[in-house]
Amino acid sequence: MAKILVCDDDEALVSMVRFKLSRENLGEVIKAADGREAKALLQESDFDLVITDIHMPFHSGLEITTFIRNDLGKNTPIIVLSAEGLENTVLQAFEIGANDFITKPFSPAELAVRVKRILKK
Template identity: 40%
Template sequence: MNSDKKILIIEDDELMIKILTFILNKEGYQLSVIRDGLSAIEQLHTINPDMVITDLLLPYKSGLEVINFVKSNYENKAIIALSSLGEEEHSVSEAFKLGADDFIAKPFNPNELVLRVKRLLNH
């Protein structure tokens, strides 16, 4: 089990939160959920996750701002960016430039999400 690994999910869509928490809880990860970028930045130090999974479109601070903050202050944290299909390609490439380790388009295959999370957390 992965009970020693903490994942912070930053997502404002309730259905997506339910899907992500269901999939990752089943894998045994410790999860924290925050619904906006500003709160995520403010609480990151307290939560101290091993991985951040963030949507790119968030209230108050964007996912790109969150990625930039995480990589500027905690270089050892893995980051997966989430974005709906059809959202700007520019945002995805910007996420990688800022230091995101992976990108998953919504809707995604649950098995693919689990494989990517495990790959980043077990390297």
């Protein structure tokens, strides 16, 4: 079973993601409520996928992506979430190593399809 880290300070969103991914049998969801907690969990354990919001306390999703790619040197797949769909933000996320970008609000079914696609690679 896949181990998925969801980094977001929106408890309702994390609950929705956890419900949808577990219902689709896509993996175990571990939550990080902020960037500091995300970094600690990433140093302690390996994950099959990271889903991170851009705007979080302490460290942004872009900083988390950079941390995974540069500091940890891992190729863990990363999906970046953001209510901000600005082209430069999307491009920056991909430039630093994100595998996918989803603009909020999003459909839980769309997220599940994207997670399935990434986990099958």
